[in-house]
Amino acid sequence: MKKGSTLFLKIAVILIGVPIFLVCIFLIPKIGNYAASLYPDMDYIKYLISANLYATAIPFYFALYQAFELLNYIDKNKAFSELSVKALKKIKYCAVAISVLYAMNIPFFYLMAEIDDAPGIIVLGLVISFASMVIAVFSAVLQKLLNEAVEIKSINDLTI
Numbered sequence: 001m002k003k004g005s006t007l008f009l010k011i012a013v014i015l016i017g018v019p020i021f022l023v024c025i026f027l028i029p030k031i032g033n034y035a036a037s038l039y040p041d042m043d044y045i046k047y048l049i050s051a052n053l054y055a056t057a058i059p060f061y062f063a064l065y066q067a068f069e070l071l072n073y074i075d076k077n078k079a080f081s082e083l084s085v086k087a088l089k090k091i092k093y094c095a096v097a098i099s100v101l102y103a104m105n106i107p108f109f110y111l112m113a114e115i116d117d118a119p120g121i122i123v124l125g126l127v128i129s130f131a132s133m134v135i136a137v138f139s140a141v142l143q144k145l146l147n148e149a150v151e152i153k154s155i156n157d158l159t160i
Contacts, residue, residue: 006071013071017064020057028053035108038115049108056101063094080146080153088143095136102129 028050036046070087073079102125109125112118 006074010068010071013064013068017061020060024054024057035112038112045108045111049105052101052105052108056098059094059097059101063091063098066090066094080149082150085143085147085150088139088146092136092139092143095132095139099129099132099136102132 031053032046032050035049036043039045066087070084070091073081073084073087078084106122106125106129109121113121
């Protein structure tokens, strides 16, 4: 397979990571400060929300790295290999971790929405959590299919 065939997807993976990096630098501190201004008697809420949001960036970037590695395996004609199955498994675990971390943030989002009268904050947290679960299920299905393809390939290689 040509190396340029997955170039568009590699660029897309990089372009997905850039806005989240900018959100981590500029927006998360503002969210933490905003939460602290809503609850001045609970200064620690700023650090809890910021830490939890930053913690979601770790599995997100690890999943992006695994997606990039998966595209490299495709370029090297190793798409139907155990390495690809492991990459999909890691992506699945990262998506579950992101979903759990955002689910842990829902009570904080509720506190912010209660004071600010903005229920959209809760909906945003739920959407991100459910979207991560959809990605986890999708990668689990792909992992199962790819694992079966790898087994069939290994059986065919043994018969030749």
